[in-house]
Amino acid sequence: MDKLKSVQEALKVKKEVLEISSELISLMGQFLRRNGFIEILPVIISPITDPLNHSVFDATIKYYDGSYSLTKSMIFHKQLAMRIHPKIFSFSPNVRLETEDKKDSGRHLIEFTQIDLEMREATRDDVMTLVEEMLKDVFEKLEEEFGTLLREMNSHFSTIKPPFKRVKYLEALEEYGPDFESVLSKRATQPFWLIDIPVDDREFYDKLDATGKTLRDMDLIYPYGFGEASSGGEREYEYESVLRRMKYKGNDLESMKWYLEEVKRGIPSSAGCGIGVERLTRFVCNLEDIKNARLFAKKPGELSI
Ligand code: ASN
Numbered sequence: 001m002d003k004l005k006s007v008q009e010a011l012k013v014k015k016e017v018l019e020i021s022s023e024l025i026s027l028m029g030q031f032l033r034r035n036g037f038i039e040i041l042p043v044i045i046s047p048i049t050d051p052l053n054h055s056v057f058d059a060t061i062k063y064y065d066g067s068y069s070l071t072k073s074m075i076f077h078k079q080l081a082m083r084i085h086p087k088i089f090s091f092s093p094n095v096r097l098e099t100e101d102k103k104d105s106g107r108h109l110i111e112f113t114q115i116d117l118e119m120r121e122a123t124r125d126d127v128m129t130l131v132e133e134m135l136k137d138v139f140e141k142l143e144e145e146f147g148t149l150l151r152e153m154n155s156h157f158s159t160i161k162p163p164f165k166r167v168k169y170l171e172a173l174e175e176y177g178p179d180f181e182s183v184l185s186k187r188a189t190q191p192f193w194l195i196d197i198p199v200d201d202r203e204f205y206d207k208l209d210a211t212g213k214t215l216r217d218m219d220l221i222y223p224y225g226f227g228e229a230s231s232g233g234e235r236e237y238e239y240e241s242v243l244r245r246m247k248y249k250g251n252d253l254e255s256m257k258w259y260l261e262e263v264k265r266g267i268p269s270s271a272g273c274g275i276g277v278e279r280l281t282r283f284v285c286n287l288e289d290i291k292n293a294r295l296f297a298k299k300p301g302e303l304s305i
Contacts, residue, residue: 003302003303004303005304010297010305016149017287017292020142020150020284020285021277021278021281023145024280027137027138027141027142028115029115031138032089032117032134036086037087037089040090042071042074042090043077043092044070045071046076046077047066047067047069048076048255048259049071049073050074051204051249051251051252052072056098057098059095071092071094072094072096073094074090074092078116078118079118079205079235080262080267082120086119088117089115089118090116091114091116091277094111094114096112098110099300099301100302102300103300106282107227107228107282107290108290108300109290109291109294109300110298110300113278113294114274114276116272116274117273119270119271120270122234122270122271123216123271124195124216124234127232127271128193128218129162131220131273132160132162132163132164133162135160136162139160140159143157154286156223156224156286157286158189160191164193164220165190165192165193167192167194167195168195169194169195169196169198170196170198172184181221181228182227185224185227186224187223189223191223191229192221193218194219195217195218196214196215196217197214197215198214199213199214199215202217202233204236204242204248204249204251205236206233206236207233208236216233217232217233217234218232218233226279228279229276230276231274232271232273232274233271234270237263237268238263242260278297279293281294
């Protein structure tokens with residue numbers, strides 16, 4: 001029963017952190033609206049969800065003769081939404097029942113929220129520029145509102161200075177070895193992009209580039225050792241390419257048939273990304289563990305309210 005955390009434990013979050021997090025959420029929404037985005041409501045259950053590139057415990061709910069999965073990410077719904085509106089975002093709750101080896105990473109929760117956005121006919125560069133401008137705007141406004149408090153909590157809180165450096169995945173791997181992401185994150189003083197991620201390291205939906213080995217995608221990495229902030233990319237949207245990539249990854253075509261039928265019918269090309277809200281709060285407030293970045297946090301390997 002020591003896996004069961006007390007309610008008191010779940011409520012050990014500073015009031016100031018919650019206020020800053022609330023403001024972050026509001027500022028990101030305002031920025032995106034000013035830039036032509038609309039907010040769509042999140043999808044919590046669906047017959048299809050992100051297969052992810054690593055395995056987690058199953059989170060499906062039986063319903064009549066079928067089953068629903070709890071959302072791991074809204075990627076497919078974002079792509080379908082592109083038929084209706086060219087710029088969308090959602091504060092999307094994700095459930096990923098991670099194994100307990102991730103418990104001490106400081107940045108994994110089994111229930112978290114990402115601000116998940118997608119833009120029709122956009123490129124990876126468009127998304128990177130948008131995110132850079134959004135973070136710059138959010139940090140400037142946080143500085144105005146919470147400057148003194150933020151510097152007390154976070155001695156390295158500073159303004160964001162885009163454009164962020166772009167680091168090629170394979171070059172970094174060669175120079176720094178398999179632990180390159182954490183090495184570079186610890187060294188950095190500004191966020192940076194990790195780009196051109198190898199096809200085997202990602203899900204099928206990020207677009208293959210001309211080399212056929214790496215993708216038109218990116219992760220945003222926070223400095224000072226805070227690690228991954230966001231992942232995204234340009235998307236595969238043509239039926240044959242989607243099918244090829246799914247087969248290559250060994251994805252279950254049967255359970256993905258709803259998606260495949262729609263891809264065959266035609267979905268727009270798009271690019272987008274998702275930014276973890278709790279990870280952003282953790283970074284801004286300089287928190288050791290992500291469990292202190294939200295109320296009712298659920299860490300891998302534990303049961304909590
Ligand atoms: N939201 C991410 C994206 O847009 C996907 C993910 O969270 N796995 O690429």
